Amino acid sequence: MKKMLVLCACILLPLYAVSAFASDGSWDQVKKNGKLMIGLDDSFPPMGFRQADGKLVGFDIDAAEEVGKRLAIKIEWQPTAWDGVIHSLNAKKFDCIWNGMTITEARAKEVAFTKPYVMDGQIAVINFKEKRFKGLSDLKGVRVGTQKGSSGLEAVKKLPTAPAALKEYEDYPKALLDLEAGRIDVVVIDNVTGRDFIAKRPGKFKTVPGMISKEPFGIGFRKDDRDLREKVQLTLDKMVKDGTMKKISKKWFAEDITNPKKF
Known part of the structure; x- marks a missing residue:
């Protein structure tokens, strides 16, 4: 277990460290568009799935919608085949992948992850x-x-x-x-x-x-979109601190599995 945590840390630290580079304009573009487009597999309960009436619900849905609310932007969901989701992200069909995505060394070569938000x-x-x-x-x-x-x-x-x-x-x-x-x-x-x-x-x-x-979930962004990733990360950090993530977790899992100290 300790070896795994060390490996995760080695993979993750360079990925979600706050950037010291100049603005890349990714957040400015999303803000200008007024929406954040998110790719997902919409048959993945309880993270994101369709109710009988077709409405998209789930843990990730609630968390992302709250981020959108705090950033004053609309969240637009783009269902996609999971085996091609990273290709679709890098082809700019949407802005990020937010769908219970496990952080792995292989995926980290193609996308930049936030800090883990669920274990x-x-x-x-x-x-x-x-x-x-x-x-x-x-x-x-x-x-x-x-x-x-x-x-x-x-x-x-x-x-x-x-x-x-x-x-x-x-x-x-x-x-x-x-x-x-x-x-x-x-x-x-x-x-x-x-x-x-x-x-x-x-x-x-x-x-x-x-x-x-045991696997940590993270939100995946294009590697060049540092500003956007950091904006979402800072918002998530505030949601953890004020108890919002804990509240959403208890709604869907009956317990808090979002506590960063567990990672």
């Missing part, structure tokens, strides 16, 4: 009636599913035994449908999202005890 991890979800798996070490010769382009792909590599088969899905709901139908044995998924699916489908799924990995 999450990867878990293994199985069919509720499954009795073979008492712990992660029991996941031998299994068929695993996870989302394309997700940190779940890296987590699969950390399983004690390589899977017999690995299937990548456009989104987690499709993976869970295959799990329920018995076409795969395990879904590797973010802890907060997996537990949300389990809570909403009682008697369908359960978790294998243990966490495959």
Whole structure:
């Protein structure tokens, strides 16, 4: 765990340190446009997802809308395929990625992250009636599913035994449908999202005890957009300090998982 925290620190510090460079105009442009365009996978509860009426809701939605309110700009959401979200960001289809995005060394080469705002991890979800798996070490010769382009792909590599088969899905709901139908044995998924699916489908799924990995969430920006990233970061810092992030966290998770001291 200590080694992981040191690694995270080494990756993150140069990414969210306050810049001493001249203004790059990124915040000025967003302010001029009057809106911050955010890319996301809109089927990722409880971070960002659609209600039955089509309304976009979730932890990240509430947090971003509050940032927009404080900066006097509108938040505009741009649903996009997760496996191409970084390419879309750097192609300037939106201004940032705010959607439970795990900070990884590979991603840090392509985007600049804020400080972590949530600590999450990867878990293994199985069919509720499954009795073979008492712990992660029991996941031998299994068929695993996870989302394309997700940190779940890296987590699969950390399983004690390589899977017999690995299937990548456009989104987690499709993976869970295959799990329920018995076409795969395990879904590797973010802890907060997996537990949300389990809570909403009682008697369908359960978790294998243990966490495959622990991962910090950050907001991703283009590397050149230092001003915009710092403006959002400073606003988030104020929201942590005044208790707003804690309030939003308790609404969606029933506990505070945004405390920076935990990281």
